[in-house]
Amino acid sequence: MKQTLNGLLFLIIFSLFGIQCSFLKEDRSKENHWENPVPIDLEEIVNRGFIRAVVDNSSVSYYIYRGRRMGYEFEMLRNLANNLGIKLHLIVTPDIGEAFKLLNTGKADIIAMNLEITEERRVFANFTKPMGQISTVLVQRKSNNMVKDYPELQGKEIHIRKDAVYRDQLTSLQELYEIDLNIIEDDEDAENLVNRVVKGEIELTILDKENALVNATYFDNLDVDLEISPNSDVAWAVRKNSPNLENAINEWILKRKKSGYFNMIYAKYFQNPKNSYFRNNSPFSSLSGNTISPYDDLIKKGSETLGWDWRLLASLVYKESGFDTTATSYAGAVGLLQLMPVTLERFGVDNPNDPIQSLMGGVNYLKYLDKFWLERIPESNERIKVILASYNIGHGHVEDAWRLAIKYGGNPQSWESIAHFLKLKSNPDYYRDPVVKSGFAKGHLAVNYVADVMILYDSYRVLINP
Incomplete structure (x- = not known):
């Protein structure tokens, strides 16, 4: 019985030690990612x-x-x-x-x-x-009890951004002036902490001086006069x-x-505080609102018809017109989604400057393109990129690239493969190929167009709630 208990105890200890070792190894591998960085140059x-x-x-x-x-x-x-x-x-x-x-x-x-x-x-x-130099300052609300000198920080609670250098700066002040501070590191960006100071949710935070001065220009109740650290290099x-x-x-x-x-x-972002105020506080800014354009509701309605994320359709609208209902291209395309006259007529748009008609006309054209490619490219993420290219350059040219992909052993259901051959449509060896029906095209422009829309969509998806 004693042997059995000893054996059981050994197994338990071994198991715990083994688990602990595995945790230590895992933690060490996570912590030491900088020791063997991925070799990409x-x-x-x-x-x-x-x-x-x-x-x-x-x-x-x-x-x-x-x-x-x-x-x-x-x-x-x-x-x-x-x-x-x-x-x-x-x-x-x-x-x-x-x-x-x-x-x-x-x-x-x-x-x-x-x-x-x-x-x-x-x-x-x-x-x-x-890239330049910055100093840091204390951000607090204006009041009769403001902190005006370092010893007055005694016993104060200061919220700072996690992993910022502000902790070291405050620690140096504590040692120099022999004061005690309660330093709280938050998983928030600096501007959220400033907003919390403005609302009175927290008393103090630390911010780069230039950014603090911009904030102080449009929040009248902010004081940013007390410097925490002098200028130092940033890169x-x-x-x-x-x-x-x-x-x-x-x-x-x-x-x-x-x-x-x-x-x-530097002057654009830091020396014109009035412009910074409007950009930072506009409902059309990701810093203070969740609206991309005045036409978001209309775009959301159109995206439901398409089955797209509305932010993807918004990316396309911005790429086409910058949300300008009167925009006209050099080729004669007009409206929010820059439809050509023949497309306007085909999809029943009488007034291309009317945002509802213009957008829904473009949506109906996108629905047509989706139906055109649905059976050939069933995977929706791949098909969307092909639709965007077709919208830009015409589906005839994209269909040529699709045929070339089939002929030369590419993957006709992959945007990457279709894009490869679309770029080759400016090469006579390819645009004169018997399978090509629409001739020469600057296909690289359409490929870049798709990349631009998708990159913008990635930004909207990260910064704007669905």
């Missing part, structure tokens, strides 16, 4: 055709305003991607720790979150040349094993600084 990124950057949904970084993608970091990232000749894909998260994990596991290539360069962060990634982060990407970004930074581009973007 500039060449792989260019061959892939797009670069992935981590941003957060804030007026400094990235947001949607009236359907348009905006933000200080976003505009610079877009310029960099254009300079590299590739597309820009964005990943939105307020979690800085998660951003470093995304970087080192190969799910992102750049962290563009206005990061202060610190020795602790250098363990996780390399930093580019400085983007890249994987340690991506030297070519790092060098390319550094070259781009030097050139853009010399050209005055950085100063221009």
Whole structure:
């Protein structure tokens, strides 16, 4: 009996130890993602055709305003991607720790979150040349009991963004002035914390000075005078094993600084607080509302007819007209969905400037295209991209690419394969092929068009609730 109990006890201890070891190994593998970052550098990124950057949904970084993608970091990232000749894909998260994990596991290539360069962060990634400098300030409501000097922070509760450098800055103040603080790290972006201060839900937070000054211009009850830390360099982060990407970004930074581009973007977002106020507080901004355009209800109704996510249809409308009912293209396309005269007549649109007629005419055309491709491409996600290309260039040209995919051993049910042959329709070896009925086409423009709509849809899907 004793032997049995000893054996059982051994098994229990062994099992617990084994489980503990497995947890430790799992935790260690999760924690040490930076020790063996995925080997992806500039060449792989260019061959892939797009670069992935981590941003957060804030007026400094990235947001949607009236359907348009905006933000200080976003505009610079877009310029960099254009300079590299590739597309820009964005990943939105307020979690800085998660951003470093995304970087080192190969799910992102750049962290563009206005990061202060610190020795602790250098363990996780390399930093580019400085993009600029920032200082940090205390954000509080104006009152007779405001904190005006560091000793007055004694016993205060300060909410800060998780994984930000603000904890270290506050810890230094505690040691220097021998005060006690209750520092609470929240899983929220800085601007949400500011809004909570404004509403009186929390008393204090910390924010970058430039962003704090913008907020103070449109929230009269905010005080941002007490500096927590002086100016320090901020930069983007890249994987340690991506030297070519790092060098390319550094070259781009030097050139853009010399050209005055950085100063221009800085002025746009930080030196015109009135514009910032309207962008940040508009119901058509992802920072304060959940509306893309004045035509959202109409777009939602049209998307129900199509069976699409309404944000996808909104992406198409923005790509076509920027939500301008009077928009007219050089080719004569008009209205929200830029229909040509022959299409207007076919789908019963009498007044293309009427948003209801224009949008529903476009929706009916999209329904026709969906029916045209349904049996050939049953998978809806693949078919949607083919429909978008057909909407842009005409389904005859896309059908040619579909036939070429069949003839040359491609996958005629895959957008990637159809897109490959669509781009080849500017090559006489292909547009003169006997299976081609519609002749020459600048197919690469249609492929880029689909990519643009889908990238915008990804942004709407992340920042705008369904």
